[in-house]
Amino acid sequence: MRLLLFLATLTATSLASSVQAQDVHVKVDPHGPGSIASTTDYTTIQQALDHHPFAPAGYRVIISIVPGVYHERIIVTQNHNNITLLGLGKSPEDVVITNSLNAKTAGGTFFTETAEINGTGFEADNLTFENTAGNTGQAVAAAVRGDRAVFKHCRFLGHQDTLFADYGRQYYVDSYIEGGVDFIFGNAAAVFDHVELHANGPGYLTAQSRTDPNQPTGYVITHSTVTTSLEATLPPPAGAPGVASTAAAHNMTALGRPWRPYARVVFMHTVLPAQLNPAGYTVWKRDDPVPPLAWYAEFDNSGPGWQPTERPSWEHMLTAKEASAFEPQNFLRGRDQWNPIAAAAKLP
Incomplete structure (x- = not known):
């Protein structure tokens, strides 16, 4: 009887080990x-x-x-x-x-x-x-x-x-x-890589909502293109504050505005359209304090909307070394060493 029980257990174990776990x-x-x-x-x-x-x-x-x-x-x-x-x-x-x-x-x-x-x-x-x-x-x-x-x-x-x-x-x-308005919003740590952001109305591409300057969150738009179905009308009037949004009045879009105080957004290696507000980023409301607490940056962008001399003084223009921290594999790595590029490569 003991021998039979041993053989049964051995057979069950062998069968279980031969069945490999796999995706469903x-x-x-x-x-x-x-x-x-x-x-x-x-x-x-x-x-x-x-x-x-x-x-x-x-x-x-x-x-x-x-x-x-x-x-x-x-x-x-x-x-x-x-x-x-x-x-x-x-x-x-x-x-x-x-x-x-x-x-x-x-x-x-x-x-x-x-x-x-x-x-x-x-x-x-x-x-x-x-x-x-x-x-x-x-x-x-x-x-x-x-x-x-x-x-x-x-x-x-x-x-x-x-x-x-x-x-x-x-x-x-x-x-x-x-x-059209705030169409990417929230407080994730998110990278948009080789993505087309299309503005179908005047407003803001992003409304990031970081609530503390120590949070590792923010949006990074890299190697991407901003397009729009808008037709730009008049430029902002002379003397208008550079940080005040003129999107609705002038049929423009902006890179972003802070939904929460410490919003963080980086646009880099991205083609920007003529219909972009020359201020780039704006405050949440026209009468909000300037400069805002938000951390906004750009690096190596191009296109008719890339006008760094028109950006407000509080926006960060990154060096190549500073920009490297926002590459997908660096910004999203985390303590578990996640590699988002490798994860995406496994998909068809």
Whole structure:
């Protein structure tokens, strides 16, 4: 009997060791069979997020999404870590997650997001996140509050408050973000690398919200392009304070304004349009104290909007050595030595 028990235990152990842990793969197809009882096939993205099998520690749940327009709001909860959303189309336009809520209809800005992402290690590739509320006030396309988030080949479409990049380290690469007023806002440590920021209305590209000068947060826009559908009208009137925003009056956009006192934003190696307010960064309100407590900087930008002599005296013009601290692998490294570039390279 002891011999039989020993042999059974040995066989079970051998079988267990021969089964290697691996990523979990599931699929979303609006025209598929789909069932909450299924472990592989779902008809909505949220259904897949709610019912997918969990992956072993150190592995990922990869949710592949068939091309289509998904009229739904999705939430990645805090206990769902290492989730990858992968669009199966030829381009990000082929998989669109869309909704249309603004602050008035939803009861506040932070109830409007089409996608809410709270889990650590979230990744998205080849997708569009969209809020179609338009120029009706705050309307968030994606709210990202998870550490080590990566977005590659993604589009974020909205008008005011398009992308709430609010917590943790976030890396956006080869992507497109569109909006008009404060359309990237929050207090994450986020890098936008080879991204197109498109202003579809007068306003501000960023509204970063660092609340303490010792927080390692801020936005870095590098090797990117700022474009706009605006047509610049008259320049700011002679004698106007350089830090006072003239965006609405003159159909311009600005690099950013501080949503919270110690906001930090760096634009470097980026092409800037003629429709950029010559002041670059501005204060939050016209009558706010000057200089602000915010830390704003630029380095090695180009294009007709790159006018360093027109920038306010309190803006920082970085040296090459100073700018190196804001490269993605340096700014987002953290104590765990995270390499966002390597993480993004593993995506298709």
